[in-house]
Amino acid sequence: MRVFRWIIGVLIIAGFLFFNFFVYEGALLLKLVNFGLFCSLFVLLRVIFGPTPADRIVAVDILGILIVGMLGILGLYYDQGFLMDVALIWALLSFIASLAFAKVLEGRQLDE
Amino acid sequence: MSNTVIDTIGLIFIYIGLAFDFFGVLGLVRLPDIYNRLQAATKCVTFGSAGILFGVFLIQGFTSFGFKALLGVAFIFLTAPVAAHVISRAAHRSGIPLVEGSVVDHYQDDHDLKEDPDVSAETS
Numbered sequence: 001m002r003v004f005r006w007i008i009g010v011l012i013i014a015g016f017l018f019f020n021f022f023v024y025e026g027a028l029l030l031k032l033v034n035f036g037l038f039c040s041l042f043v044l045l046r047v048i049f050g051p052t053p054a055d056r057i058v059a060v061d062i063l064g065i066l067i068v069g070m071l072g073i074l075g076l077y078y079d080q081g082f083l084m085d086v087a088l089i090w091a092l093l094s095f096i097a098s099l100a101f102a103k104v105l106e107g108r109q110l111d112e
Numbered sequence: 113m114s115n116t117v118i119d120t121i122g123l124i125f126i127y128i129g130l131a132f133d134f135f136g137v138l139g140l141v142r143l144p145d146i147y148n149r150l151q152a153a154t155k156c157v158t159f160g161s162a163g164i165l166f167g168v169f170l171i172q173g174f175t176s177f178g179f180k181a182l183l184g185v186a187f188i189f190l191t192a193p194v195a196a197h198v199i200s201r202a203a204h205r206s207g208i209p210l211v212e213g214s215v216v217d218h219y220q221d222d223h224d225l226k227e228d229p230d231v232s233a234e235t236s
Contacts, residue, residue: 069161
């Protein structure tokens with residue numbers, strides 16, 4: 001069972017890398033953005049199947065930081081400066097959302 | 113000529129940052145515990161995104177775009193560890209257990225935040 005899970009994971013990652021860097025014909029920066037989106041797919045996996053609420057909060061926090069990096073590459077591709085503004089605001093809102101989620105998680109136990 | 117060299121160095125920074133992002137996310141999926149996941153994911157993804165933004169700064173140079181990228185690096189390095197610390201503290205105080213096989217929990221020992229029946233029986 002454990003070996004099957006390893007094989008499935010390695011096949012998914014290797015298949016994505018092959019199709020992204022050898023089959024897909026696009027600009028190099030778009031390939032890198034695709035790689036970042038593939039990483040955020042793993043984060044969404046943890047958001048969906050996370051056993052505890054804290055796992056989901058951690059995943060949302062990590063997703064915010066990941067999207068900031070992807071917006072940097074996307075702004076470099078389109079040569080538009082405003083995407084960096086979007087990235088800064090996204091980082092700020094992700095930080096505040098993480099603090100609010102942590103407060104909710106901590107306050108739940110005071111009620112119970 | 114020197115412009116292409118700086119572009120290549122910035123692209124290498126972006127590659128390294130994406131590799132750090134990927135391994136951090138892999139740790140987020142694979143590790144068994146909330147605290148392990150938080151440690152792996154936060155450190156790797158923070159450094160990875162900061163590396164990507166620093167590569168963007170190297171490619172763009174001293175324009176407004178580049179300075180915003182540098183500001184993003186400073187902002188990520190300031191806020192991501194604070195958010196991770198707050199989340200882990202809230203998780204520990206809300207009673208999420210450690211993984212089976214953990215050997216030490218100094219936060220539990222120092223503050224006695226959770227009502228452990230063995231500890232309360234010894235003290236009372």
